[in-house]
Amino acid sequence: MRKAFTALSLLFVACTMFLTSCADQPKKQKALDRILATKTLIVGTTANQFPFTFKDESGKLDGIDIRIANYLANDLGVAVKYEVMDFDKLIPSVENGSVDIVFSGVSITTERNARVAFPGVYYKSGKSILSKSKTLSKGKAEDVNKESVTLVTVNGTTSEEFVKNRFPNAKLLLVENNTLALELLGADKADGLVADFNTCETMAFLYENSFLYYKNISKSTEKEFISPVVAAGDNHFINLISNYIDRINAIDKSEAIDNLWYQYAKF
Secondary structure, eight states: OHHHHHHHHHHHHHHHHHHHHHHHSOOOOOHHHHHHHHTEEEEEEOSEETTTEEEOTTSOEESHHHHHHHHHHHHHTOEEEEEEOOGGGHHHHHHTTSOSEEOSOOBOOHHHHTTEEOOOOOEEEOEEEEESOHHHHTTOHHHHSSTTOEEEEETTSHHHHHHHHHOTTSEEEEESSHHHHHHHHHTTSOSEEEEEHHHHHHHHHHOOSSOOBOOBOOOGGGOEEEOOBEETTOHHHHHHHHHHHHHHHHHHHIIIIIHHHHHHHOO
16 A cells, blocks of 8 residues: 555656646747737748749849738738748748748648648649750650750759659759759750749740740649648648638639739740
8 A cells, every 4th residue: 555655656746747847848939929929920932933932123022922921911910021041941941930931932742741831722833944955845755864964953942853753864953043043054054944834934034145945844743732831730820821822812813823923924
C-alpha cells in the first residue's frame, strides 16, 4: 500500500511540474492575431516573377500577386508590408514566421504541402521553354534532351524539377530570378529559359533584342496550381485566406485574375 501511495505521489509531482512548465512557456501567437494586433500584413514575394510580382519603372511593387495581397490587406483593414527575397527563401520565411503569407506565383507540390498550407488556387499554369529557336520551344525530347542543349531556370522552383525530370541530359543553369535567366538567354549562354507559360509569354512580348518563341509544353497531368502560402496548423488564418480566394474566383476568373495578367502583357 505504501509503495502504491509513493508511486502516486511521485506521479502527482511529475504532472504538476509538467503543467507548471507548460504554463510558463509563452503561447505562440497566431498569424491572424498578430496581423490584427499590429495592423500590418507581412507578405513575402520575389518581386521578380513578371507578371505575378515585379517592380515597375519607378521601383514600386506591382503585378497580379501584389494586387491580390493589397486587396486582402484592404479587406482586413490593415497596412501591408512586403519582404522581398529569393524564391527558395519564401517557404522557410513562412515556416519561421518572418512573414504572414507568401504571394509569389508559388505552385502546389506534395513536398511543399507537407511543410506549409496552400489555402486556395487562384491561377493555373503550365511549363514553357522560351527560346530563340522555334524547334527548341516545342519541347520535344529529341530536340531538347541533349548534352549540347543548355537550359536555364530559377533555383528552387518547380521549373528546376521539370527540367531534371523531362530533360535530364540537357545542361541546366540555375539562377536566382528570371531577369538573370533572360540575360543568359539573350547573351546566347543558354539555349532556352524554362518557366511558367504566362511568364514566358510576357517576357517574349517585352524582349526587344530578338524574336523569342514559346509554347505550353506541359501535359494535362503536369498543370500547376498556384496558391498563396501560409504556415501549417494556423486553421483560422487558413480558413480566412481560403474564403478570400474563393470570393475572388467566384466573381469571374477572367475578370478577377486573367484581365490583370493581360493588363501587364502589353500586347
